[in-house]
Amino acid sequence: MKQKIGFIGLGSLGTPIALNLLESGYPLVVYNRTLSKTAPLKEKGAEVSQSVAALAAQCEVVLSIVSDDKALRLICEGEGGLLSHLPKGSLHISLSTILPRTAEDLAASHGEKKLQYLAAPVFGRPEAAVVRKLNYVISGEGSARTRATPILKDSGGMNVFDYGDMITAANTVKLCGNFLIASALEAIGESIQLARKSGIDPHQMWGMFTQTLFNNPVYAGYSQIILKEQFEPAAFSMKLGLKDINLVLQQATSADQNMPLASLIHQKMDQLVRDGKENIDWAAFSLEGS
Amino acid sequence: MKQKIGFIGLGSLGTPIALNLLESGYPLVVYNRTLSKTAPLKEKGAEVSQSVAALAAQCEVVLSIVSDDKALRLICEGEGGLLSHLPKGSLHISLSTILPRTAEDLAASHGEKKLQYLAAPVFGRPEAAVVRKLNYVISGEGSARTRATPILKDSGGMNVFDYGDMITAANTVKLCGNFLIASALEAIGESIQLARKSGIDPHQMWGMFTQTLFNNPVYAGYSQIILKEQFEPAAFSMKLGLKDINLVLQQATSADQNMPLASLIHQKMDQLVRDGKENIDWAAFSLEGS
Numbered sequence: 001m002k003q004k005i006g007f008i009g010l011g012s013l014g015t016p017i018a019l020n021l022l023e024s025g026y027p028l029v030v031y032n033r034t035l036s037k038t039a040p041l042k043e044k045g046a047e048v049s050q051s052v053a054a055l056a057a058q059c060e061v062v063l064s065i066v067s068d069d070k071a072l073r074l075i076c077e078g079e080g081g082l083l084s085h086l087p088k089g090s091l092h093i094s095l096s097t098i099l100p101r102t103a104e105d106l107a108a109s110h111g112e113k114k115l116q117y118l119a120a121p122v123f124g125r126p127e128a129a130v131v132r133k134l135n136y137v138i139s140g141e142g143s144a145r146t147r148a149t150p151i152l153k154d155s156g157g158m159n160v161f162d163y164g165d166m167i168t169a170a171n172t173v174k175l176c177g178n179f180l181i182a183s184a185l186e187a188i189g190e191s192i193q194l195a196r197k198s199g200i201d202p203h204q205m206w207g208m209f210t211q212t213l214f215n216n217p218v219y220a221g222y223s224q225i226i227l228k229e230q231f232e233p234a235a236f237s238m239k240l241g242l243k244d245i246n247l248v249l250q251q252a253t254s255a256d257q258n259m260p261l262a263s264l265i266h267q268k269m270d271q272l273v274r275d276g277k278e279n280i281d282w283a284a285f286s287l288e289g290s
Numbered sequence: 291m292k293q294k295i296g297f298i299g300l301g302s303l304g305t306p307i308a309l310n311l312l313e314s315g316y317p318l319v320v321y322n323r324t325l326s327k328t329a330p331l332k333e334k335g336a337e338v339s340q341s342v343a344a345l346a347a348q349c350e351v352v353l354s355i356v357s358d359d360k361a362l363r364l365i366c367e368g369e370g371g372l373l374s375h376l377p378k379g380s381l382h383i384s385l386s387t388i389l390p391r392t393a394e395d396l397a398a399s400h401g402e403k404k405l406q407y408l409a410a411p412v413f414g415r416p417e418a419a420v421v422r423k424l425n426y427v428i429s430g431e432g433s434a435r436t437r438a439t440p441i442l443k444d445s446g447g448m449n450v451f452d453y454g455d456m457i458t459a460a461n462t463v464k465l466c467g468n469f470l471i472a473s474a475l476e477a478i479g480e481s482i483q484l485a486r487k488s489g490i491d492p493h494q495m496w497g498m499f500t501q502t503l504f505n506n507p508v509y510a511g512y513s514q515i516i517l518k519e520q521f522e523p524a525a526f527s528m529k530l531g532l533k534d535i536n537l538v539l540q541q542a543t544s545a546d547q548n549m550p551l552a553s554l555i556h557q558k559m560d561q562l563v564r565d566g567k568e569n570i571d572w573a574a575f576s577l578e579g580s
Contacts, residue, residue, distance in 0.1 A: 100488065123503060135502045161498050163490070172488045173495050176481040177503060183480075187473035190549045191466040194538070197545035198390065198462045200453070205463050208451050212425050213413060213467060216506040248484070255487035258580045259480045260554055268550075290548045 002026045006059035010037040014065040016129035017155045024154035031055045056085035065095035068243055069102045088114040093148045095122050099247050100168035107167040116144040121174035132156040139169035175251055178244045182265045188223050189286020225283050234281040241282030242269040292316045296349035300327040304355040306419035307445045314444035321345045346375035355385035359392045378404040383438045385412050389537050390458035397457040406434040411464035422446040429459035465541055468534045472555045478513050479576020515573050524571040531572030532559040
């Protein structure tokens with residue numbers, strides 16, 4: 001029998017990851033702020049917990065994937081949070097995309113309570129989770145990395161990339177990755193508009209590019225979404241995209257770096273969110289303002 | 291015996307393409323403004339012509355690949371140019387990266403002289419030409435496309451993508467492609483700087499990205515160049531990069547489109563050329579200004 005695992009955060013990516021763990025044979029206790037989202041897990045045999053505290057009290061390993069730094073701090077440091085309720089020696093594997101500095105703070109506050117905090121952000125859309133092709137990036141204490149690796153593989157991780165001891169490393173890499181994807185979106189969008197306004201069929205052009213210069217899944221998938229302007233339902237929302245690009249710019253500021261392309265992307269996304277487009281797919285920003 | 295072909299422009303890409311034609315069994319007459327560059331072709335059996343006019347007089351098919359719109363107009367419309375000297379019915383296959391509007395003008399002026407002009411810009415670095423992995427994009431009259439396709443394949447074209455009758459199509463697609471590569475460079479450069487300034491090893495990060503999210507030759511090749519700052523000798527110079535991005539912006543203007551990312555790239559490249567860096571690899575712009 002595998003060890004019991006606690007799982008917090010059943011969003012579009014959290015749900016298939018939690019289902020993978022169940023399928024891999026881990027007894028699972030799940031918690032989600034909106035209770036209705038626990039139904040698919042309950043159906044497959046997970047125990048549903050009514051509070052983080054109740055979940056924490058019975059798990060030595062907890063995975064969490066929540067929407068932002070604030071939500072993560074709340075489930076850790078809030079009243080009834082993990083820090084007050086996890087048994088000593090427990091491991092918190094944190095999958096959320098957050099500021100590296102937040103990971104550093106949380107590693108420290110976990111340490112004070114004799115708990116381990118591992119930064120383990122994840123690359124992959126929900127569809128990739130279902131077919132177990134996620135890429136995890138981890139950093140933190142050596143023993144936490146060793147402990148977490150087989151669990152992350154069982155949760156759908158095709159790869160677990162180890163960035164060593166420095167707790168901030170994994171979240172920095174994740175922010176770089178999301179920035180690179182957003183940059184590809186902007187480039188795809190501008191190229192589609194230029195082709196279209198020049199009287200060229202952008203579908204034919206992108207059929208060619210994804211077969212030659214840009215034959216990889218990011219370009220193949222997103223060029224189709226942008227060509228067809230299929231922005232609803234969102235696979236990844238503008239609101240979450242803006243959150244991530246905000247984190248990129250915050251990290252750039254603390255590293256004393258100019259990122260003109262990140263700033264450009266931020267400006268376009270921010271405008272769309274102000275215009276009430278927060279729930280459409282983030283790829284839509286690439287067609288704005290042209 | 292295959293038909294005799296004229297070849298104008300023995301730069302870093304023109305030379306391996308011309309060598310492929312020779313190797314494929316075409317008798318070749320070559321012309322280059324700087325005579326010394328004809329030596330490798332002469333050595334392999336090509337006839338060297340002292341003028342465009344002398345070359346044109348003996349060929350029914352001419353390929354040209356020159357540095358810019360002005361150079362191309364000169365070899366076509368100048369005194370002693372192709373328009374005055376090619377036999378009626380000849381085909382000019384034009385590989386240069388130029389403004390779509392220039393292709394339109396040249397197709398018209400060739401037509402007036404009962405000559406065919408085919409737009410056939412090419413994707414691929416010199417190394418790709420050597421191993422016959424170029425990608426051609428063609429547009430123009432149907433009979434010109436039919437006539438040129440086997441020759442382009444024999445010149446190292448792994449693929450010849452046919453964009454139909456509209457003469458401007460191929461050069462528009464080529465500009466979109468170069469814009470997309472330049473955009474990838476900017477994104478790679480900003481991500482490397484962010485990782486480095488955040489204390490992360492950017493080599494490890496890019497080893498991961500080129501194995502996962504960005505597993506394709508553009509990202510694999512250029513991330514290495516930017517990581518190592520190997521900008522000399524240039525595989526593709528800043529001067530040529532700036533020329534291409536200028537064409538992208540000119541095309542955007544005539545298509546009444548804003549391209550904020552193209553403008554950002556232009557600004558950075560332009561500054562470097564003003565600073566005398568015109569001969570280093572164009573990838574260097576991505577690290578500037580951060």
